[in-house]
Amino acid sequence: MNLSKEERLETINKLIKFISERGRRFFYSNRTVNLDNVDSLAFMKLKNGRIYFVDDYTRKEIAVINNYRDWNGFSHGGTLRALILDFAEFIRTGKYTNGNNGYGGLYCPHWGHSDEIQQEIINYAKEIGYLKGESE
Structure with a gap:
């Protein structure tokens, strides 16, 4: 199943939404820098051929580039940053990327869920094609 970059982006955004609705609700905030009592969800987008992460709290667009130091506006820690890098690599390449950027990706036992x-x-x-199934 060869998905286009746009389809892979859609897959990742579905996964971000799914994660935001469970457990510790990563990628979700009930307020932003400027507003209280709003439902704010992080997402990824393509702009001018580049992949951006839009932070749920700051609402800033952050260019997702490996080894890029300036994640100004990123309101999460290193584990989620590594996961976002995995997501961007998947969007870019269509290859299995979970854990490539450290912390074990979604299999990491330290999510606190x-x-x-x-x-x-x-x-x-x-199910949506981000992680390999048992048979792969």
Whole structure:
């Protein structure tokens, strides 16, 4: 199944939304820098051929480039940053990228979710084609 870059972007945005609705609700904020009581969801987008992460809290567009130091406006920590880099690499290449940028990706045991929720996220990621299935 060869997806286009746009289809891979859509896959990742579905996964970000799925993650934001479970457990610790990463990628979701109920406020932004400028507004309280809003539902704000992070997402990735293509602009001028580049991949950007739009932060759920700051609403800033952050160019997702490996080894790029300036993630000004990124409101999360290193584990999510590594996951965003994995996501961008998947969008760019269409190849299996989970954990390529450290922390073990979605299989990392340190997300702070219950095992059940973490497994739900992993199963969904397999279902939509981000993670490899057991047979691959």
